[in-house]
Amino acid sequence: MVLTCAVVRGTTTQRIDVPRHSRRHLLRAGGLLALGAAATPLTGCDPFGRDETPPPPDPLRPLLDESLALATAYRDAAAAHADLAARLTPIADAHQAHATELARMLGVDLPSAGPTPGGAATTDPDAALTDLRQRERGGRDAAITACASAPAERAALVGSIAAARATHLEALK
Amino acid sequence: MSERAAPPTSAEALAAALSAEYAAIYAYGPIGVRLSGSARTAARQAEAAHRRRRDALVVQLTTAGATVPPDQAGYALPFPITDRASALRLAVEVEERTAAHWRAALAATSGGDRDQALDALIDYSVRATRWRRTAKISPLTVPFPGRPT
Structure with a gap:
């Protein structure tokens, strides 16, 4: 570093x-x-x-924290449900990549991912997917709001993050 | 810091998006021919989405007194469409490319125009994911939709 x-x-x-x-x-x-x-x-x-x-605080800081929390949530779910790992791991990696890019844009080093809020992994894969969908939907909407007010030099990255979150929802269908 | 070309104006970015929409509509012709059933229906719906945005852009640019780029008689396809698999691959690519043009418009726009650009970026990114699913391409998503690779 x-x-x-x-x-x-x-x-x-x-x-x-x-x-x-x-x-x-x-x-x-x-x-x-x-x-x-x-x-x-x-x-x-x-x-x-x-x-x-x-x-x-930078207005994009919540987006960075959310990316890390989402990455953790997907990784935890992939670890708990082996059958879902192939679908969930690329999405976890995407959220991690978003966090890395946002940290670079904000000029901060990448915080380590905290524990998943509401932590304990469910044993039911359907419930795990429902939970991820709900988080992802909230994340997508937050990114859409952030993109609307982002300065020009940040709009493209935030827009891609909003679009990525929307595609994750589609991939979870 | 090196000198760079001036960033595109809002009208230039939207004109570029319009050109991409023309090409997308053209591409869905040969794509649709190679598909059947629900995939053909999806192609028709995707083409309709590109036509809607094309029409809106023509009105928008005309109203603003900006230059409206003309549609071309034909567009070069990146690879020949010979079967269902190549048609689906092109459909993925068409959505990714138009998404990239709308992403590029984000920095040049604000307010309602930016909302419009983001809506298109999201719509086409999601359609690309659906086409990947139909084509059984894995993973279904890319980390940064619309970002030039």
Whole structure:
């Protein structure tokens, strides 16, 4: 990982300001801070930032978090239902790829995927598919809304993510 | 930072989408001939969707006083259509290509025009997935629909 000024500053402020991050995240952010401090003499940048007020959260941040949550949900379902794995794994990979692209666009490093909200995997494959469909539908609608207000340079990526989520719904039929 | 060509205006992006719609409508001619049953019905419905967007674009560009690109007498198909399998493969490709043109229009548009472009991108991406299912192509989806590869 390349520790440039922008990356270190972006991740540390993001990490510390988002309250729902776990202790592990904070510890990891602390580690990045230390790394950033160590890198200071080399890069000549101040990892602590000059401005006191943190930047407002990026409007695409929820889309990134959702991509990671969806990737986890599909991976969990694929692990629990071997018969569905061939269908679900490419979709999990697509959500992961979306998260990677969004993180790059936002200038943050890719957060590790958290546990699936509402966690416990169901033993019924039909129920698992119903759950994934519901999540995917919500994700598609959120991406459509985000695309409508996205600045020009972000519209194409967000549009592709909305379209991908729509095709996932079709693939789950 | 290197110099790049100016991004297309909204009218230019929509004109490019219109040209793609012309080509898609043309392609569904030979595609439909090679299909039967529910696949032929799906081809007819897909062609109708492209015709609807073509007609809307012609009105839209004309009303805006923009240049309306002319339809061509014929379009080169990327490979010969000889049977059901090649027809289905072309149907996938037609939907992916038109989706790509509408995706390119997203950055150039805002408001209602962007909604229109996103609606087309989603519609054609989903149709491409349906064609892949009919053709038994796996996986059914691509990670970034409409993105140039």
